[in-house]
Amino acid sequence: MEKLDNVVELTHPLLQHKITMLRDKNTGTAEFRALVEEIAMLEAFEALNDLQTVDIECETPIEKCMAPVIAGRKMAIVPILRAGLGMVNGIQRLVPTAKIGHIGMYRDEETHEPHEYYCKLPSPIEERLIVVTDPMLATGGSAIDAINLIKQHGGKRIKFMAIIGAPEGVRALHEAHPDVQIYIGHIDRELNADAYICPGLGDAGDRIFGTK
Ligand code: PRP
Ligand code: URA
Numbered sequence: 001m002e003k004l005d006n007v008v009e010l011t012h013p014l015l016q017h018k019i020t021m022l023r024d025k026n027t028g029t030a031e032f033r034a035l036v037e038e039i040a041m042l043e044a045f046e047a048l049n050d051l052q053t054v055d056i057e058c059e060t061p062i063e064k065c066m067a068p069v070i071a072g073r074k075m076a077i078v079p080i081l082r083a084g085l086g087m088v089n090g091i092q093r094l095v096p097t098a099k100i101g102h103i104g105m106y107r108d109e110e111t112h113e114p115h116e117y118y119c120k121l122p123s124p125i126e127e128r129l130i131v132v133t134d135p136m137l138a139t140g141g142s143a144i145d146a147i148n149l150i151k152q153h154g155g156k157r158i159k160f161m162a163i164i165g166a167p168e169g170v171r172a173l174h175e176a177h178p179d180v181q182i183y184i185g186h187i188d189r190e191l192n193a194d195a196y197i198c199p200g201l202g203d204a205g206d207r208i209f210g211t212k
Pocket of ligand 1: 080081082083084105106107108112114134135136137138139140141142143169195203204205206
């Protein structure tokens with residue numbers, strides 16, 4: 001698809017390899033969950049490459065020096081339930097101090113419209129870098145509504161991380177929230193009539209949690 005400001009499609013071969021394993025219909029629940037976590041960590045490594053650092057004094061076995069650590073600004077990871085939960089541990093392994101919020105959304109099977117059923121965000125949210133996670137960006141409705149909600153609560157600096165997106169969803173999210181940086185493992189071909197991503201990986205929530 002066309003290049004959009006603030007949309008980063010990640011191309012690292014290790015990431016692409018793991019996404020292919022994820023797509024495979026024969027990949028079982030335990031492996032699927034582990035892959036989602038690993039992919040989230042690899043994506044976060046790239047998505048967080050603009051974190052500010054500050055130099056602190058540090059004493060090595062040899063001598064004292066000034067060396068960088070991540071600067072004060074706090075981070076919140078906000079998974080969109082359910083499937084976004086699968087990405088949290090991978091990011092938290094890189095940033096163990098991040099607080100976790102939760103937004104519950106489900107898509108109506110007929111209309112494909114998102115419905116919110118839960119929202120709990122770390123307070124205060126205004127000063128935090130907020131990383132919203134959901135493996136699938138299909139029509140974009142769930143991500144758009146989740147980010148609307150975060151902004152209504154005062155969230156300002158927001159990044160969105162997905163594993164697979166459809167061009168339709170990427171465009172819709174970018175149009176609704178041009179200020180939000182979108183990181184995505186792969187942009188697939190299209191949505192089908194049921195608003196599933198093709199070729200995609202099926203239903204991410206069902207595959208992470210073993211429901212069907
Ligand atoms: C899936 C997925 C996203 C949403 C994407 O969740 O995890 O949240 O659909 O679709 P959209 O971009 O068209 O809104 P689903 O509603 O199936 O809920 P679940 O995670 O509880 O299975
Ligand atoms: N949600 C999913 O889990 N998969 C899709 O392909 C679309 C929405």
